[in-house]
Amino acid sequence: MEERLQKILARSGYGSRRTCEELIASGRVKINGLVAKLGEKADPENDQIMVDNQSVAVKQNLVYIALYKPRGVLSTTHSPDRRITVNDLVDTANRVYPVGRLDFDSEGLILLTNDGELANRITHPRYGHEKEYRVLVSKRPDENQINTWRRGVVLNDGYRTSPAQVTLESLYGKGAWLRIILREGRKRQIRQTGATLGLPVVKIIRVRIGNIHIGSLKPRQWRYLSESEIKTLKASQ
Numbered sequence: 001m002e003e004r005l006q007k008i009l010a011r012s013g014y015g016s017r018r019t020c021e022e023l024i025a026s027g028r029v030k031i032n033g034l035v036a037k038l039g040e041k042a043d044p045e046n047d048q049i050m051v052d053n054q055s056v057a058v059k060q061n062l063v064y065i066a067l068y069k070p071r072g073v074l075s076t077t078h079s080p081d082r083r084i085t086v087n088d089l090v091d092t093a094n095r096v097y098p099v100g101r102l103d104f105d106s107e108g109l110i111l112l113t114n115d116g117e118l119a120n121r122i123t124h125p126r127y128g129h130e131k132e133y134r135v136l137v138s139k140r141p142d143e144n145q146i147n148t149w150r151r152g153v154v155l156n157d158g159y160r161t162s163p164a165q166v167t168l169e170s171l172y173g174k175g176a177w178l179r180i181i182l183r184e185g186r187k188r189q190i191r192q193t194g195a196t197l198g199l200p201v202v203k204i205i206r207v208r209i210g211n212i213h214i215g216s217l218k219p220r221q222w223r224y225l226s227e228s229e230i231k232t233l234k235a236s237q
Helices: 005-011 017-025 116-123 143-151 189-196 227-235
Strands: 029-031 049-051 064-069 097-099 107-113 131-137 165-172 175-182 201-209 222-224
Touching: 005 017, 005 029, 005 049, 005 116, 017 116, 064 227, 097 116, 107 116, 116 227, 131 189, 143 165, 175 189, 189 201
Parallel strands: 107 201
Antiparallel strands: 029 049, 064 107, 064 222, 097 107, 131 175, 131 201, 165 175
8 A cells, every 4th residue: 555655764763754754855765666756656565665775674573762962973874973972872683763862962861662653652842742851051040030931932034932831950159950851952052041031051951851850861862761751752743
């Protein structure tokens, strides 16, 4: 049965649908020897689908991994300048992709999987999966700064952040640890919001994505998700 090409690729472990659309748009995907175009459909049972001239294996074991990404590691599958990536830290025979991103200087929980459908739902803003962070700022926030962060902040480029849950966790020297829960994941959002409010961010640790908690994982450590975690994560779609 024919279905959209990006859906087939996502199910085959090539990343989220958005990532697969980028693969197609870049001319790296072929159907029966012809370069595919966005919007095309294919029958995975009867058509030959190739990515970078390698046949696509539609059926494969689905893998779900929780990793504690340290600072100084890229949240990508490969690095053009040989910097360490999250994929360098996990030992699995399956091709997996990071779900969402943590910037180079941030650390904490990141998920890796070859389930493109689930990855798409976790990262797409419309589904609003919560992401929880511990954030160290270099100054002690006042009540007005915290309330403003909760309501939403207009950043330098005009983007207004969505309301967030922000609580003062503890004081730390001249600064403080904040607990922040977001339902959006704009690039460097926490750092930009802190800077806008006069609260420079020193450290970011992501401790939860949806129902998946970082638990006792230490930097560079990883584990497979349990069956119950996978079931709950899918049920929350």
